[in-house]
Amino acid sequence: MALTRNVYQILEDIVGPENISEEPVILDSYAFLWLAETVTDSKFFTRPEAVVMPGSTEEVQAIVRACNRYGVKYKALSTGWGPWNAPGDEGVVQVDLRKMNRILEIDEKNMYAVVEPYVIFSQLQVEAMKRGLTCHIIGAGANTSPLASCTSMSGMGLSGISMSYNARNPLAVEWILPTGDILRLGSLGCGAGWFCGDGPGLSLRGIMRGTHGAMGGLGIFTKCAVKLYPWPGPRQMHFEGVSPGHVAAIPQNFRCYVLSFPSWDSFADAAYKIGEAEIGYVMGKQIAAGIVPLMAARSPTEYAQIRESGMADEIMQEFRYALQLILGAHSLREIEYQERALQEILAETGGWIPSPTQDPERQKTTFRMMIKVDGNSAIFRLSGSFGTSFGAETSCDAAMVHARLGEEIKKKYIEKGVIADDGAEWAWGAEMNEHGRFAHIEELFMYDPADPESAKGAAEFIEETSLLTAKQAPGLAIWELARGGLGPKAHDIYGPACSNYHVWQRRIKKAFDPNFSADATFYIEPEE
Amino acid sequence: MALLDYRNDMQRCSRCSLCKWPPLAQIKSWRFSNVCPSMVWGNFHAYSAGGKLIAALSLLDGRIDYSDKFLEIVYQCQMGGACDVSCKVTRDLEPLEVMLELRAKCVEDGQLLPAHMVMIESLRNDDNPMGKLKAERGKWAEGLDVKDITREKADVLYFAGCRYSFDQDLWGIARGAVTLLKKAGVDVGISGKEEACCGGRAYEMGYRGELTKYAEHNIETWNTAGVRTVVTSCSDCYGTFKYHYPKVGKTMNFEVLHITEYLDRLIKEGKLKPTRKVPLQVTYHDPCHLGRLSEAYIPWEGVERKVLGQIVIQDPPKEFRRGTNGIYEPPRDVLKSIPGLELVEMERIKEYAWCCGAGGGVKEAYPDFALWTAKERIEEAEATGAEALVTACPWCERNFRDALEQDGEKMKLYNIVELLLEAL
Known part of the structure; x- marks a missing residue:
């Protein structure tokens, strides 16, 4: 047409x-x-x-x-x-929205930046760091848009422990409603600037994006004030090396760890305790056990050789329940306190710091990856693509339930040969947001998009795990991922298990978009 | 390899847009955070490397056909390879190879640009793509006391390349390079009017046969002449010798050096001693073909296999060119050896440097785009506070000169050779 x-x-x-x-x-x-x-x-x-x-x-x-x-x-x-x-x-x-790519303002005192849609996190972060600030960066990577994740789409990331996720980080917003009217949300609406996302009157942030965002189904966002956070590091980070081996010097007031635990339970206990102690700056289960051998290999071929030789089995087991943690402090005394607190948590939970990760060069690489969030697309490298499914925003304990269920389903697909054998592990994310208030988890898997059988298997995996989320696991499912596997009726499957949210979501869509102009395929179809 | 051989690469592109930016950790400001001139100029995603992979896949699958817009997307690109470096920070894909294959397919299918056809016509008639007579090729060296290797033996061949041979504004650089080599006691010769194009620019424009022809001719000529080293001041030629020539399968009995590598070596051996002060703050522009595109050819013949379910491996293992081993330090070391000269760096350097704008047939086919690209780099150079922009490639220098002249900019422009001559 x-x-x-x-x-x-x-x-x-x-x-x-x-x-x-x-x-x-x-x-x-x-x-x-x-x-x-x-x-x-x-x-x-x-x-x-x-x-x-x-x-x-x-x-x-x-x-x-x-x-x-x-x-x-x-x-x-x-x-x-x-x-x-x-x-x-x-x-x-x-x-x-590519041409709308400016950082319009950085308010250092009030710690926010006003951005247009095509600004990416890397750009915002370097400009914020020049002012002693930084921004929360989503797990997808720093090549994505802060405005998009604040207004329209998910927003989870490793810095969530200290900077929350991006449903919390938008302040005032300029929003072209589906009908074409402009809504200036929050303080902007009463001419008071960008500092607040709520009011006057009732807050509309919940309608604007809720937990996961409308993904374009409720109009277009043209400007957004994004909350910034203290950055106790240098105004410009220094990197050594040439591509692809850039490493970041770790400032004296930072520490970078990989922490391993004997089980999901002790992993969760430690995550809670780190959150409660408020010592984490960036934390998450970013490097899966199945990926660890790649750090010792120069190519997927070498990776496969290491895996097939059995040399990696022990290492993978050691990293099976591992998370990465960066401590950041405003003084040397504070970082020493944080270190002591962490040691106590490790002693209480049976955790340890795997010796290979204590190599200073590896720590520099991990530090770069976790602060700059620039290496996540490496998970496309081994099989050509990855998929993500079966996740939730939930308590850390519930996230571990997801992780266990995910392992069982994944084993079936590995046995079929349609997804990569990553040891049937990889509950990625497992981030503790807001110092432990809730966790985020996704079950990642690797497949080959150039192989129709693998792609078909990937689709089936997404569907099966998504259905399991609706039937068994607690917590809010990650809709935008499940939609792919379950099709337009995804919300009708999940809704009854989650306070019939889908009924409300449809009403919102109808009220805000009477002509159904904004393509809502990944938000919600207006009719049941 | 043919375009079809890269179909899996096309399908495995995730459209992440990393090809549009420098490696993310290396972004230092909003202002200079782009790395792909084509994308910034064209704006639609199709202009990015990822977009060109998609275009190639669509073409192969018969979803689309050639059109003027298709050709503009394919050819409005300097083929500088920064996208390739950024992609390969995390991926094992070959976006630049796909783009080269796509151009080759366009040429095979008769989808040609008139501006490129003029260059190729000139190449076929006069062994240069610049529309100049072959007989005029050696003029740049007139009066220079240097051996002619077509008549006498020399250890080192100085290869001027087409731009230095025919761009009279730049003759002084080529003459200066020979002068420096002679000062260091190097037994150097030139080919004069018998020199022929390297074939690299034609290859980048999709004309494969031209590269093979010139590679075979040049390798044979230099082997026969018995030269031990071929030195060039042209980065394009250098990149061609290092990466494309080995592909034709002829043994090269000589070492290839860029003039900055050789000068750096001569300085470190004490054969050249820069002693005179050159009080100047400069910033250095890494030419694409001396930097990321100068990495040596790594032959690989193998197959793709699946192990551990869906993990894709190359058998035997394939080593990817990621921009890691370009010539980055020698030019900087030469500059640092000059007393009184201070080098300050731009934000986008080495393997993620912004292109000068001249490459890939862009200067000839899309001159406005070429000049805009150069001006973007000049602005970056000016932001360092440096008084002068220094480079080591005649194509960069020509394009920067044109851009500076068009805008009446005051920034000085030097070749490394000029500064070193001043310091001796």
Whole structure:
């Protein structure tokens, strides 16, 4: 269903001819997305009818109004990493926000930054660090958009222990509602600047994104104030080496650890205690046991040799219940206190620091990866892609239930040969947010997107684990991931187990988007 | 390899956009946080390396066909390879190879750019892509007391390359390089008008046959001449000799050095002694072909296998070029050896340096884009506070000169050779 010439012309008049395209070569680069093959049997979702690239709030608003007027759906994206960025069906205009890429303000005193959609975490972090501040970076990596994760999509990351997750980090927001009206949320709405995301009156942040975000299903966000946090490190981090071996010097007031535990239970106990002691700066189970041998290998081939020789079995076992922790303090005395506290926690929980991780060079690499969040896409390296499924925001103890269940399901798929054998372990994340208030977990798996059998197996794995989340495991499922496996009815499967949230979500969609203009494929279909 | 051989790479791209940025840990400011000129110029995702992989996959799968926009996306790119380095920080994919194969396929299918056809015509007629007569090739060295290796033997061949041979503004650099070698007592010769193009630019534009022709010719000529070392001041030629020439399978009985490597060696051996002060604060631009694209060719013939279920391995193991082993320190060491000269670094350096804008046939086909790219680099250089921008490649120098001239910028521009000559 191509756009009519009239609608195309109207959109072109809004953004200018250089900022709109319906060339197939351009459209396909938006239809192609990670995980697409687990949903569509191909690397491509449906092509958008056109891509428009607005450069301002006014242009975004005009596009949205035009779409409402002419009955065209739209779907916005920022960096565009993930299937939820794709048009759900034919007849959708893709709104690429790439040209809106400025950091508009960094308020050092009030510790926030105002960003546009295409600013990425790496950019924001380096500018914040120059002022003794930093930002929470999501687990996907620093190549993604703070605005997107604050307003529209998940937001979990390793710094959640001290900086929470990105449902907590948006302050005032500029929001183009699905109808094209502009809503200035929080203090911005009463002309008081960007410092607060709530009021006047009732807060709308819950409607704006709830736990996981509407992923474009409730309009387009054009500006967002993002909360910043103290950075007790240097104003500019110093790196040594050349690609891909950059390592970061660890400042005196930081420590970088890998901590291992004898079981999921002691792992969870330690996570709680670290949270309660409020000593963690960045923490999570980022490096899976199945990945550890890669750190000693120069290639997947060497990795496989090490694994197949059995040399890695002991190492993998040692890292099976491991987490990575960075301590950061504002004084040497404080870091010494934190170290002592950690030693006590290890003694109480039976944890230890694996000797290979005490190598200073490895610590520098881990430190870089955890502060800069620049190495996570390495998990694509071994098999060509990874998938994530079966997760929750929940208590740490409940997260461990997820982890155990995940291992059992994963074993079946490993035996079938459709996903990589990572030792049937890899409950990634296991992050403790807000100093232990809740944890985040995802069950990761590796598959090959170039192999149809593997892609099919990946889709089945996502579906099976997603259904299990609805039936057995406590906590809120990660909707945007389950949607791929379960299709449009995902919410109807989960909803009854979670306070019938899906009923409310549909009402919100209908109330805010009476013309159903904002493509809600990964949010919620308006009708049951 | 052919485009089809990289189909798995295309399918394994995750569209993460890491190819648009320097390695993330190396981003130092918002302002200079891009690494792909093509993407910043074109904006739509298709202009990125990832986007070109998708375009290639779509083409192979018959989802799309050639169009003017398709060709613009393919050719509006300097092929500088920064995207490749950024991708390979975490991945074992070959985006740059895919882009090269895609251009080769375009040429095979007759999808040509008129500006490139002019270059190729000139290459076929006069052994250079610059529209100049072959007979004029040796003019840059007139009056220079240097051996002609077509008539007498020399240990070292100085290879000027097409840009130095025909761009009269730059003749002084090539002459200076020979002068420095002679000062150090090197037994050096040149090929004069018998010199022929390296073939590298043609290869990057998709014309594979030209590279093979010139590689075979040059290797044979130099082997026959008995030269022990081939030295060039052109980074493009250097990258071609190091990476593309070994692919043709002919034994190269000579060592290849960039002039900065050789000068660095001569300084460290005490054969050149920079003693005169050059009081100047400079910043150094890493040419793509001297840096990340100069890594030696690593032959690999093997197959992809699956182990441990779905883990993909190359059998035998394949070593990837990740920009790690480019020529980064020798030019810096030469600069540091000059008394009074202070080197300050730009934000994007070494393997993640921003391109000058001239490569890949862009300067000829899309001159505005080439100049914009250069201006972006000049702005970065100016941000360091340095008085001068220094480089070690004639293509970079030409493009920077044009950009500075167009904007009336005051920043000085030097080649390393000029500064070293001043210091002796």
